[in-house]
Amino acid sequence: QQPVQSPQAVILREGEDAVINCSSSKALYSVHWYRQKHGEAPVFLMILLKGGEQKGHEKISASFNEKKQQSSLYLTASQLSYSGTYFCGTVDPEFGNQFYFGTGTSLTVIP
Amino acid sequence: EAGVAQSPRYKIIEKRQSVAFWCNPISGHATLYWYQQILGQGPKLLIQFQNNGVVDDSQLPKDRFSAERLKGVDSTLKIQPAKLEDSAVYLCASSSGRGVYNEQFFGPGTRLTVL
Numbered sequence: 102q103q104p105v106q107s108p109q110a111v112i113l114r115e116g117e118d119a120v121i122n123c124s125s126s127k128a129l130y131s132v133h134w135y136r137q138k139h140g141e142a143p144v145f146l147m148i149l150l151k152g153g154e155q156k157g158h159e160k161i162s163a164s165f166n167e168k169k170q171q172s173s174l175y176l177t178a179s180q181l182s183y184s185g186t187y188f189c190g191t192v193d194p195e196f197g198n199q200f201y202f203g204t205g206t207s208l209t210v211i212p
Numbered sequence: 213e214a215g216v217a218q219s220p221r222y223k224i225i226e227k228r229q230s231v232a233f234w235c236n237p238i239s240g241h242a243t244l245y246w247y248q249q250i251l252g253q254g255p256k257l258l259i260q261f262q263n264n265g266v267v268d269d270s271q272l273p274k275d276r277f278s279a280e281r282l283k284g285v286d287s288t289l290k291i292q293p294a295k296l297e298d299s300a301v302y303l304c305a306s307s308s309g310r311g312v313y314n315e316q317f318f319g320p321g322t323r324l325t326v327l
Contacts, residue, residue: 103254
């Protein structure tokens with residue numbers, strides 16, 4: 102039930118854009134996005150819910166395609182501080198709303 | 213607002229020994245999670261509490277791992293006996309409601325090394 106993310110890793114120059122994808126084999130009710138810097142705990146970025154509701158940071162944008170069971174995180178005009186590993190997370194209502202983190206995407210922004 | 217507190221931050225033990233980790237969630241947060249994060253992987257949910265009841269513990273290796281949340285606040289995760297493959301960072305997180313709708317706040321984690 103673990104969501105699969107793509108790409109696994111990406112290197113950007115400052116100012117460039119990136120898209121991180123998250124795919125699930127099961128129906129999605131919500132998708133969470135977190136960023137984890139090396140040696141630190143994950144930090145919340147955004148939640149997307151069925152029906153289009155979103156909760157999160159204004160500078161982060163994401164999409165949620167319920168039909169395709171996919172979500173994408175859009176990072177525009179990347180900054181050095183965007184470097185880290187990005188995880189999506191999904192909830193499986195068939196398993197008591199158990200939370201699954203995705204496989205992760207390592208993002209490195211270079212000057 | 214104080215964040216999620218965890219202790220100890222680091223622990224080194226021999227295999228077959230026991231170890232316990234402590235977590236104090238954000239005040240008022242009903243939901244508490246314990247995750248295991250092995251180096252290079254995403255966090256894996258071990259157990260989820262709603263107040264002091266267990267919502268899900270399907271991925272908790274119950275032959276060696278146990279967890280409790282007394283009075284719906286602090287929580288303790290124990291490993292007895294530890295194996296080499298238990299070496300990981302153990303993360304505690306809390307949220308104000310159920311996971312579908314609410315962000316999780318993570319503590320700094322406990323890095324466990326089993327020798």
